Amino acid sequence: MRKLLALLAVVPLVALPAACDASAKDDGRTSVVASFYSFAWVAEQVGGSYVSVQNLTSPGTEPHDLELKPKQVAAVQDADVVLYEKHFQAAVDEAVDQAGRSGKDTIDADAVLDVLPVQEGAEDEEGHDHGAEDPHTWLDPTNMIAIAQAVSTRLAAVDPPHANAYRANADDLVARLTTLDEKLTAGLSTCERRTIVTSHSAFQYLAHRYDLTQVPIAGLDPTNEPSPSQLGDITRLVRSEGITTIFTEELVSPAIADTIAQETGATAATLDPIEGLSDDTAGESYLTLMNKNLATLQKANDCS
Numbered sequence: 001m002r003k004l005l006a007l008l009a010v011v012p013l014v015a016l017p018a019a020c021d022a023s024a025k026d027d028g029r030t031s032v033v034a035s036f037y038s039f040a041w042v043a044e045q046v047g048g049s050y051v052s053v054q055n056l057t058s059p060g061t062e063p064h065d066l067e068l069k070p071k072q073v074a075a076v077q078d079a080d081v082v083l084y085e086k087h088f089q090a091a092v093d094e095a096v097d098q099a100g101r102s103g104k105d106t107i108d109a110d111a112v113l114d115v116l117p118v119q120e121g122a123e124d125e126e127g128h129d130h131g132a133e134d135p136h137t138w139l140d141p142t143n144m145i146a147i148a149q150a151v152s153t154r155l156a157a158v159d160p161p162h163a164n165a166y167r168a169n170a171d172d173l174v175a176r177l178t179t180l181d182e183k184l185t186a187g188l189s190t191c192e193r194r195t196i197v198t199s200h201s202a203f204q205y206l207a208h209r210y211d212l213t214q215v216p217i218a219g220l221d222p223t224n225e226p227s228p229s230q231l232g233d234i235t236r237l238v239r240s241e242g243i244t245t246i247f248t249e250e251l252v253s254p255a256i257a258d259t260i261a262q263e264t265g266a267t268a269a270t271l272d273p274i275e276g277l278s279d280d281t282a283g284e285s286y287l288t289l290m291n292k293n294l295a296t297l298q299k300a301n302d303c304s
């Protein structure tokens with residue numbers, strides 16, 4: 001008996017190092033590397049239990065100026081599928097280029113979607129190289145539908161035995177995203193005001209899809225601060241249009257938005273660009289956050 005117990009005690013000790021060393025690639029599942037939260041979410045929904053998804057942007061981190069650790073660069077090299085968007089995170093663009101990955105196992109959302117040029121007035125003054133494109137495609141749910149379908153196609157190609165499951169998962173996700181899109185269309189069709197003042201220029205795709213006008217406080221990159229004259233313009237606009245709400249976000253300091261709100265008597269509220277989850281939103285998903293964004297927009301702009 002004693003001998004058996006000793007044996008039982010030893011077995012896990014022997015098995016443990018192997019389990020710890022096993023990379024995502026070795027556990028039998030298809031490995032997907034996604035560059036930030038919203039894309040990782042799509043990959044998880046479509047891949048289900050047959051994939052392991054690694055998100056390059058850790059929770060609570062602002063993704064624009066992401067820097068990759070050597071281990072993450074290696075993951076970009078080794079993953080069965082990589083999902084990213086060119087011109088959003090320079091470090092990821094560089095890692096994908098260096099890895100010399102093929103189009104067969106790499107999804108660049110920039111190549112899948114109709115990308116909009118940077119909104120006028122939202123260009124970064126400090127010369128950050130984003131290309132001339134606005135990367136915030138995922139805030140239009142119809143773009144997420146196209147990404148879901150691209151992920152399904154690629155996963156089916158690299159892991160044919162589970163192709164049917166990927167297609168079924170993608171169909172289910174497309175249905176949920178279609179419902180979300182219909183809700184946003186209906187919910188934002190009758191608003192008293194259609195202008196939204198946002199923390200950084202993340203909501204052009206949402207504005208474009210649902211006929212809103214975005215006035216961003218910062219440019220494409222949330223770390224770029226506006227000039228005093230830009231601030232003056234925004235403050236005047238808030239007063240003249242009777243804007244009730246200045247939108248802030250989870251991963252960026254609300255200081256400037258709060259200042260504008262105080263000066264104009266508007267209130268500050270969170271509109272989430274869903275670039276990453278924070279401690280406050282750890283239990284949320286792309287879908288729940290978009291539904292919250294809808295409710296926030298409806299309240300701010302008196303949409304009944």
Ligand SMILES: [Zn+2]
Pocket residue numbers: 064136200201202220221222273275
């Ligand atoms: Zn952004």
